[in-house]
Amino acid sequence: VHAEFLTSLTGIAGTENVLHAPEDCWNYGYDNSRQHALPEAVVFPEDPQQIQAIVRLCNESNLPLVTRGRGTGTAGACVPLHAGLVLSTERMNNIIRADPGDRLMEVEPGVTNQEVQQRAAADNLFWAPDPTSASVCSVGGNLACNAAGPRAVKYGTSRENVLGLEAVTGTGDIIHTGVYTTKGVVGYDLTRLIIGSEGTLAVITRAILKLLPQPESKHTVQAFYSDIQSAAKAVVAIMRQPVTPCALEFIDGNAIELVRDHSDLVIPANTGAMLMIEVDGRADTINLESGRILEAARNEGLLEYRIATNDAENREIWAVRKALSPALRDIAPKKINEDVVVPVSRIPELIEGLDALGREYGIRIVNFGHAGNGNIHVNLLIDPDDPAQMQNSHECLMQVFRLVIRLNGTLSGEHGIGFVKRDYTSLEIDPQTMQLMRNIKSQFDPNNILNPGKLFPADTDS
Ligand SMILES: Cc1cc2nc3c(=O)[nH]c(=O)nc-3n(C[C@H](O)[C@H](O)[C@H](O)COP(=O)(O)OP(=O)(O)OC[C@H]3O[C@@H](n4cnc5c(N)ncnc54)[C@H](O)[C@@H]3O)c2cc1C
Numbered sequence: 188v189h190a191e192f193l194t195s196l197t198g199i200a201g202t203e204n205v206l207h208a209p210e211d212c213w214n215y216g217y218d219n220s221r222q223h224a225l226p227e228a229v230v231f232p233e234d235p236q237q238i239q240a241i242v243r244l245c246n247e248s249n250l251p252l253v254t255r256g257r258g259t260g261t262a263g264a265c266v267p268l269h270a271g272l273v274l275s276t277e278r279m280n281n282i283i284r285a286d287p288g289d290r291l292m293e294v295e296p297g298v299t300n301q302e303v304q305q306r307a308a309a310d311n312l313f314w315a316p317d318p319t320s321a322s323v324c325s326v327g328g329n330l331a332c333n334a335a336g337p338r339a340v341k342y343g344t345s346r347e348n349v350l351g352l353e354a355v356t357g358t359g360d361i362i363h364t365g366v367y368t369t370k371g372v373v374g375y376d377l378t379r380l381i382i383g384s385e386g387t388l389a390v391i392t393r394a395i396l397k398l399l400p401q402p403e404s405k406h407t408v409q410a411f412y413s414d415i416q417s418a419a420k421a422v423v424a425i426m427r428q429p430v431t432p433c434a435l436e437f438i439d440g441n442a443i444e445l446v447r448d449h450s451d452l453v454i455p456a457n458t459g460a461m462l463m464i465e466v467d468g469r470a471d472t473i474n475l476e477s478g479r480i481l482e483a484a485r486n487e488g489l490l491e492y493r494i495a496t497n498d499a500e501n502r503e504i505w506a507v508r509k510a511l512s513p514a515l516r517d518i519a520p521k522k523i524n525e526d527v528v529v530p531v532s533r534i535p536e537l538i539e540g541l542d543a544l545g546r547e548y549g550i551r552i553v554n555f556g557h558a559g560n561g562n563i564h565v566n567l568l569i570d571p572d573d574p575a576q577m578q579n580s581h582e583c584l585m586q587v588f589r590l591v592i593r594l595n596g597t598l599s600g601e602h603g604i605g606f607v608k609r610d611y612t613s614l615e616i617d618p619q620t621m622q623l624m625r626n627i628k629s630q631f632d633p634n635n636i637l638n639p640g641k642l643f644p645a646d647t648d649s
């Protein structure tokens with residue numbers, strides 16, 4: 188960047204809030220996609236007015252601006268592909284206020300998910316989005332990626348749990364979207380538009396989070412099935428009855444073998460699939476509710492189940508799920524990990540189709556994930572040193588995505604598009620709809636300053 192730009196930037200944010208030496212900036216060029224690009228400078232603004240001035244400066248200098256939370260995203264969304272300026276929100280990390288009566292909390296974007304949960308818990312409340320990365324990811328990043336975790340099956344994703352936003356658009360305007368209430372219908376729903384837009388429309392500077400009361404009690408059921416189809420049938424049966432579980436996770440037979448090999452957990456022989464089902468609710472009705480779930484989970488393929496009714500037993504049950512990611516990392520450090528979604532009733536077809544693709548391309552595919560939402564993590568275990576397999580994996584991945592779209596699914600449930608998946612989005616979004624999205628982007632950000640090269644396929648770049 189020019190010296191003149193740096194002088195203006197330090198004038199806005201203060202020298203203590205600007206980095207420009209490459210060795211200092213290096214750390215702000217990566218995320219969990221393992222991609223890296225070196226930014227020309229990094230700025231740590233402290234309020235929306237500074238962000239407004241920074242965005243205007245980038246417009247004047249025609250310099251890309253990439254907002255960064257904590258860099259835990261998995262799709263390269265905060266990697267500064269075209270260099271330019273990284274705007275880190277890590278010094279805007281205050282909880283502005285919590286209001287338990289109105290069940291809301293106003294926060295700055297750099298606060299972590301975990302800090303929000305801890306503050307909410309003091310009032311017996313919680314914020315529904317529960318990504319596994321909660322202790323290290325920012326709320327701004329959660330909203331920009333529409334993050335969620337197992338609880339989404341009952342409580343929804345970030346989109347369903349935010350009332351309103353303050354944000355700075357690509358033109359440097361400070362806008363206010365949404366409401367402080369749980370109802371409201373004045374104007375377009377820009378809150379939901381900005382949530383999930385991966386930093387391409389605006390920099391979120393404040394969020395009004397919707398909080399929910401903590402459940403009194405929790406039961407966890409671990410159910411082992413002889414085959415994947417029986418487990419998938421149980422998922423559909425569970426989602427058809429009135430008690431909505433607060434987690435409904437699924438692990439396929441390949442994944443179970445991995446856990447078995449990499450841990451001393453006791454898993455019945457001949458297990459072809461497993462479900463983890465969590466039910467929460469009032470202490471005086473929880474037995475009835477978990478009973479209803481068990482009834483639905485039971486079918487001819489159910490081999491065995493365990494039920495946890497206290498914290499210690501609960502932790503033991505979740506240990507199987509938690510052993511999975513390290514096991515996968517051990518055996519396939521370069522695995523391709525997708526997070527596709529299909530309607531719950533189509534999960535059996537998805538799994539059958541994935542098995543067939545695995546056989547056709549000679550690639551081991553391991554599946555697990557948030558079955559209650561139909562959000563399945565599909566892992567292609569590939570050997571990066573085998574060029575033939577690498578080539579095959581790209582073709583196989585394209586076929587996986589085509590299968591998902593055929594089943595009325597979507598390419599990503601929570602990881603987003605960033606730039607690693609941008610060239611696949613045309614499989615899902617038709618040209619007219621894509622053009623409308625482009626037009627919306629240019630209303631928010633006419634000079635394409637905010638996070639260029641993300642979300643939209645490369646062949647639609649102007
Ligand atoms: C171990 C691990 C487990 C994970 N588990 C889950 C999971 O269970 N569920 C899930 O959904 N995700 C999960 N993730 C992915 C990731 O943690 C989430 O997407 C998270 O929301 C990203 O937050 P971040 O602060 O790190 O954002 P970053 O990675 O820094 O940024 C992500 C995107 O958000 C944009 N952005 C960040 N802040 C703002 C802002 N204030 N305004 C506008 N745009 C902004 C960036 O420009 C970028 O496009 C996991 C990641 C890891 C490493």
